[in-house]
Amino acid sequence: MTNPAPADDAVVVIRGRGRVSALGLELGINYPVSPFTAHPTGVPVAALPPATEAALAALRHAHPAYRQLDRTVLLALLAARLAMADVESPVASCQLSGRFKSGSSERPSNWQLATGNRMAISIGSSRGATGRLEEFHAGFLSEGSVPAAASPLTTLGNVASWVAFDAGQQGAAALSHSSTCSSAFQALGNAVAWLRAGMADRFLAGGTEAPLTDFTLAQMRAIGIYSPYAAADWPCRPGVGRPSTFVLGEGAAVFALERGSRAALQAAGEPAFLLEGVGFGFEAIGSKTGLSPEGSHFQQAIREAICQAHVAPETIDAVVLHSPGTPAGDAAERAALRAVFGEHQPLLLSNKWLSGHTLGASAALSLDFALHVLETQQWPTPPFATDVNGPAPRPLRRILVNAAGFGGNAASVIVTQV
Known part of the structure; x- marks a missing residue:
């Protein structure tokens, strides 16, 4: 459905x-x-x-x-x-x-x-x-x-x-x-x-x-x-x-x-940001600080956001990761992205190396970072070897933002500039 x-x-x-x-x-x-x-x-x-x-x-x-x-x-x-x-x-x-x-x-x-x-x-x-x-x-x-x-x-x-x-x-x-x-x-x-x-x-x-x-x-x-x-x-x-x-x-x-x-937005002729989809996921696991290696809660949230936005996965140009710097959490999120996007992997972005993990504010600050990237088509590069914030093969128009927390919950948002 x-x-x-x-x-x-x-x-x-x-x-x-x-x-x-x-x-x-x-x-x-x-x-x-x-x-x-x-x-x-x-x-x-x-x-x-x-x-x-x-x-x-x-x-x-x-x-x-x-x-x-x-x-x-x-x-x-x-x-x-x-x-x-x-x-x-x-x-x-x-x-x-x-x-x-x-x-x-x-x-x-x-x-x-x-x-x-x-x-x-x-x-x-x-x-x-x-x-x-x-x-x-x-x-x-x-x-x-x-x-x-x-x-x-x-x-x-x-x-x-x-x-x-x-x-x-x-x-x-x-x-x-x-x-x-x-x-x-x-x-x-x-x-x-x-x-x-x-x-x-x-x-x-x-x-x-x-x-x-x-x-x-x-x-x-x-x-x-x-x-x-x-x-x-x-x-x-x-x-x-x-x-x-x-x-x-x-x-x-x-x-x-x-x-x-x-x-009305098209008639105005000015750039605008649309919040196209908000998806949620949950995995019932025994450890409330753990998550599955495949990141099933991430997969659910991402797919729901894509479905709600009525867009194809390959139209997602970049992902602002939840990626808090924990080995298990970082790996599970990337596994989820491979499961959802297959060979059409988006650019990986992150702002936590600049702002830390702000718990309940982290998803909002990640979304703000995504809007900044869409608006300026620029983003900072970390001074250490990582898979985030590399160069983009084309201008970014649509970005997925992920978040997850203790208890097995995850959420994803899709934002685009029109």
């Missing part, structure tokens, strides 16, 4: 996007120095650079209520503001990032306030308010009590609800999603379904994560996958095999989505 093609007036258009990561608020192609730094615990991490950290601090003080929010929520607010400003123009988005430094509480766009507009929010996060949860728990262990704000500030739902508040949303839904490292695509899939069904006119959807806490880092090290390389030595190396080079990062990416029509 195949999915019916969406009606001409039910395509999902990416109108704007915003991102926050170890690379700052913008993307480029030249990175001569590793963006990774050493965490106080001694391990390498992909943390925000100083200028972006200052922007986040300014946002925290832009509203009295924001001073109590978890870092994960603030990252989502910042990315969402940038996405709405990008609807106006990329220049407006850049100007907004500069205004954050002065602590401005100005909201960026009237996009979400249009007459009759039903804008909904859908934000994914693997762990939610990690930092604040750990702070409240530490306080409980030492004092035997917690403040009244502990519960509302640490529920997963507070991520989307604060984005909705900051965006000036009136009515419609504000949904938070958690499905480990594919959480952002779970949020995106929900947004696509609502838009195509006419249940919303516009969506802010994406993912956010701030996992650089001592406890979270200890959890990743306990699994035995953390990179042995120093921060300056490009410690996250997807596609190189052994040793495992997993490195945690923080960040967020949010997309401003609309239901649109192909005819």
Whole structure:
């Protein structure tokens, strides 16, 4: 059974996007120095650079209520503001990032306030308010009590609800999603379904994560996958095999989505990005940190995304890999690609060697990277031997983006430029 093609007036258009990561608020192609730094615990991490950290601090003080929010929520607010400003123009988005430094509480766009507009929010996060949860728990262990704000500030739902508040949303839904490292695509899939069904006119959807806490880092090290390389030595190396080079990062990416029509886009004559398909996969395996050698959950998600997009596999020009730098995970994803694409293997791309693995935000940041590649036809080359980010035999028009997480889940998105 195949999915019916969406009606001409039910395509999902990416109108704007915003991102926050170890690379700052913008993307480029030249990175001569590793963006990774050493965490106080001694391990390498992909943390925000100083200028972006200052922007986040300014946002925290832009509203009295924001001073109590978890870092994960603030990252989502910042990315969402940038996405709405990008609807106006990329220049407006850049100007907004500069205004954050002065602590401005100005909201960026009237996009979400249009007459009759039903804008909904859908934000994914693997762990939610990690930092604040750990702070409240530490306080409980030492004092035997917690403040009244502990519960509302640490529920997963507070991520989307604060984005909705900051965006000036009136009515419609504000949904938070958690499905480990594919959480952002779970949020995106929900947004696509609502838009195509006419249940919303516009969506802010994406993912956010701030996992650089001592406890979270200890959890990743306990699994035995953390990179042995120093921060300056490009410690996250997807596609190189052994040793495992997993490195945690923080960040967020949010997309401003609309239901649109192909005819209107063609009449406008301007480049646009379409979110053509969102596919999901699951494999029931005993180990919740493992996966099958053939990557069956990846195969399911990729095939479903291709089916939903109503395109042939050979029209996929490139894949932004999930590829976290773990030998088993990297190999399984590539096995899945061989099973789906056969001799027509797409170009393999990755952004994790620059931003680390940002858990629930990783899929959204990978999609943002894919859009950057489509827009510029340029991408950075890693300073180590790997199978990712090589030269392309032709211009890239359609890109598949993969994500997967603990528990056997996977998700894939197909985006194209028209």
